[in-house]
Amino acid sequence: MSGRVLVGVKRVIDYAVKIRVKPDHTGVVTDGVKHSMNPFCEIAVEEAVKLKEKKLIKEVVAVSCGPQQVQETIRTALAMGADRGIHVEVSGKDYETLGPLQVSKILAALAKKEQADLIILGKQAIDDDCNQTGQMTAALLDWPQGTFASEVTLDADKLKVVREIDGGLETIKIKLPAVVTADLRLNTPRYATLPNIMKAKKKKIANVKPADLGVDVSSRLEVLKVDEPPQRQAGVKVETVDDLVGKLKEAGRI
Amino acid sequence: MAAARALARGVLLGSYSICRSRSLIFNSVQKRGIAACIDPSIGLTDEQKEFQKVAFDFAANEMAPHMAEWDQKEIFPVEAMRKAAQLGFGGIYVNPDVGGSGLSRLDTSIIFEALSTGCVSTTAYISIHNMCAWMIDTFGNNEQREKFCPDLCSMQRFASYCLTEPGSGSDAASLLTSANLKGDHYILNGSKAFISGGGDTDVYVVMCRTGGKGPKGISCLVVEKGTPGLSFGKKEKKVGWNSQPTRAVIFEDCAVPVTNRLGAEGEGFSIAMKGLNGGRINIASCSLGAAHASVLLARDHMCVRKQFGETLSNSQFLQFRLAEMATKLVASRLLLRQAAVALQEGRPDAVSLCSMAKLFVTDECFSICNQALQIHGGYGYLKDYAVQQYVRDIRVHQILEGTNEVMRMIIARSLLSES
Numbered sequence: 001m002s003g004r005v006l007v008g009v010k011r012v013i014d015y016a017v018k019i020r021v022k023p024d025h026t027g028v029v030t031d032g033v034k035h036s037m038n039p040f041c042e043i044a045v046e047e048a049v050k051l052k053e054k055k056l057i058k059e060v061v062a063v064s065c066g067p068q069q070v071q072e073t074i075r076t077a078l079a080m081g082a083d084r085g086i087h088v089e090v091s092g093k094d095y096e097t098l099g100p101l102q103v104s105k106i107l108a109a110l111a112k113k114e115q116a117d118l119i120i121l122g123k124q125a126i127d128d129d130c131n132q133t134g135q136m137t138a139a140l141l142d143w144p145q146g147t148f149a150s151e152v153t154l155d156a157d158k159l160k161v162v163r164e165i166d167g168g169l170e171t172i173k174i175k176l177p178a179v180v181t182a183d184l185r186l187n188t189p190r191y192a193t194l195p196n197i198m199k200a201k202k203k204k205i206a207n208v209k210p211a212d213l214g215v216d217v218s219s220r221l222e223v224l225k226v227d228e229p230p231q232r233q234a235g236v237k238v239e240t241v242d243d244l245v246g247k248l249k250e251a252g253r254i
Numbered sequence: 255m256a257a258a259r260a261l262a263r264g265v266l267l268g269s270y271s272i273c274r275s276r277s278l279i280f281n282s283v284q285k286r287g288i289a290a291c292i293d294p295s296i297g298l299t300d301e302q303k304e305f306q307k308v309a310f311d312f313a314a315n316e317m318a319p320h321m322a323e324w325d326q327k328e329i330f331p332v333e334a335m336r337k338a339a340q341l342g343f344g345g346i347y348v349n350p351d352v353g354g355s356g357l358s359r360l361d362t363s364i365i366f367e368a369l370s371t372g373c374v375s376t377t378a379y380i381s382i383h384n385m386c387a388w389m390i391d392t393f394g395n396n397e398q399r400e401k402f403c404p405d406l407c408s409m410q411r412f413a414s415y416c417l418t419e420p421g422s423g424s425d426a427a428s429l430l431t432s433a434n435l436k437g438d439h440y441i442l443n444g445s446k447a448f449i450s451g452g453g454d455t456d457v458y459v460v461m462c463r464t465g466g467k468g469p470k471g472i473s474c475l476v477v478e479k480g481t482p483g484l485s486f487g488k489k490e491k492k493v494g495w496n497s498q499p500t501r502a503v504i505f506e507d508c509a510v511p512v513t514n515r516l517g518a519e520g521e522g523f524s525i526a527m528k529g530l531n532g533g534r535i536n537i538a539s540c541s542l543g544a545a546h547a548s549v550l551l552a553r554d555h556m557c558v559r560k561q562f563g564e565t566l567s568n569s570q571f572l573q574f575r576l577a578e579m580a581t582k583l584v585a586s587r588l589l590l591r592q593a594a595v596a597l598q599e600g601r602p603d604a605v606s607l608c609s610m611a612k613l614f615v616t617d618e619c620f621s622i623c624n625q626a627l628q629i630h631g632g633y634g635y636l637k638d639y640a641v642q643q644y645v646r647d648i649r650v651h652q653i654l655e656g657t658n659e660v661m662r663m664i665i666a667r668s669l670l671s672e673s
Contacts, residue, residue: 032290034293036307072300072303076304076307079304191311191312191341192304192307192308192341193340193341193342194305194308194341194343194346194355194357195342195350195355197301197305197308198301198355198356200304201301
């Protein structure tokens with residue numbers, strides 16, 4: 001048991017930004033747009049730091065895949081309490097097509113290299129809403145997974161995870177090493193304090209290339225077109241309930 | 255089934271909700287401030303961007319939702335300020351060995367600018383508190399630093415800066431509060447006016463006369479609340495700055511131990527002025543934050559409000575007005591940050607530059623906020639909209655910490671003294 005936790009953090013467009021589609025419809029505008037850490041990744045970092053504060057684990061390693069700018073995101077994780085960071089360098093075309101399959105391969109390779117006991121990720125990213133990376137990583141490693149976690153309790157090498165599912169709450173017990181994905185109600189991320197931000201400057205961020213981990217980041221998917229959602233159409237007012245039923249039948253809804 | 259529906263709503267909300275927010279007031283999302291050309295993080299180091307991010311987050315989550323209530327009910331938000339102190343905002347440029355964060359003047363300016371978007375009045379008080387903590391840290395001996403600074407940095411205790419008197423505002427060196435030495439105590443007699451936090455704070459940094467007339471006869475004493483002979487006037491009713499109480503501070507044969515004197519006798523005026531250099535940067539930073547928030551509010555209103563068949567954002571006059579506001583904002587920010595750098599480097603032009611920055615920034619930012627209110631039309635005049643509070647709160651920045659007229663005196667003196 002190395003007591004090491006890997007936390008994946010993703011740099012995404014800030015939630016408050018109004019998203020605009022590029023004129024050539026190949027994607028959304030990201031140049032000059034404010035980015036920040038994915039909110040669910042913040043929750044994941046907070047959970048890992050909490051486990052370390054309870055002395056249940058020994059080291060929190062923050063990982064991010066992307067170009068130079070993702071180092072900002074890793075620094076935020078370090079300011080929240082992570083011990084060190086790993087920057088997996090992916091840039092240009094590769095970064096544009098980087099998706100859950102590639103990231104999960106990278107995380108699986110890093111987990112083996114770092115001998116991690118636990119991987120905590122956000123349940124999904126707010127830019128692609130994939131909700132796949134955690135599950136794929138667990139499958140590649142053949143590790144148990146506790147996804148949509150709203151409560152995590154660690155006891156030696158056993159993890160009790162309360163999951164938010166469609167029907168309510170499900171409690172499962174899984175053995176380490178495992179993958180957990182954080183849901184909204186897992187915790188409330190802390191503010192970084194000024195002293196911690198300054199301490200984070202001294203923490204190390206290692207640089208790694210996907211090739212070093214033996215991972216091929218080429219994508220099997222090709223994005224054909226990106227469009228805005230259709231404009232909301234005006235509604236129609238009707239006089240009586242019979243009119244309403246008639247209109248619904250016309251539209252083929254009933 | 256009901257549980258599933260409730261949970262489904264909860265899960266849907268998950269993609270959009272903000273982790274740390276408690277409540278989203280209707281214009282708090284706009285305040286997150288996404289407008290590339292006036293982005294306050296341009297030109298900052300990664301570390302400064304982190305400081306700014308924490309301050310913006312804190313302002314949006316812990317201050318902005320309450321700013322109107324604190325103003326209307328005149329609440330001194332002790333709990334919120336102590337939360338801010340836990341993040342290191344209680345003694346930003348105070349030495350770490352007594353609990354401060356040890357940051358630079360530029361870092362401090364960036365932080366107050368961001369905090370101010372959440373509530374100008376509270377941020378301005380926090381900056382005054384910081385100024386007092388710095389004065390004790392810089393000019394106090396080790397006993398004084400260890401006695402007062404840790405509690406001030408954690409905001410376990412709050413501080414007030416006492417210079418102005420009913421008879422001496424701009425002519426600060428003519429102050430009359432006397433401190434007569436009797437054994438190992440000074441006996442204070444006199445009163446101070448317009449003291450921010452007065453009556454609710456615990457530690458008073460008081461400039462008083464121990465010697466003859468003029469600045470060289472003034473010393474700086476730290477007076478603690480509860481000292482016999484220390485009392486307070488009524489709480490003043492103000493146009494703005496309502497989240498901090500303002501009262502007269504009255505000394506009637508108030509005995510203060512000599513060990514509470516900062517520096518030597520006669521150094522008080524110089525200590526007070528050095529404190530004010532930083533105070534001016536801080537107050538101007540608060541104006542800057544309010545102006546930044548107001549520009550965004552004005553822009554968002556223009557995109558929504560329709561008259562004559564189109565949104566206000568199509569009116570060339572208003573486009574030009576918005577552009578002028580943005581230009582003045584960026585110009586103010588650049589001057590202020592340069593002044594902060596000059597102060598932290600101890601450059602010879604620091605005092606003049608701080609005065610220039612305070613003068614220019616407070617005037618321009620008030621104009622920006624005022625124009626933002628105008629752009630809102632009738633709605634700008636309603637207390638349901640934040641822009642009027644920014645206008646009211648920053649109006650006083652052109653008056654205190656040295657009136658903008660006194661700033662002109664300082665600059666003119668510097669220009670003419672070289673001839």
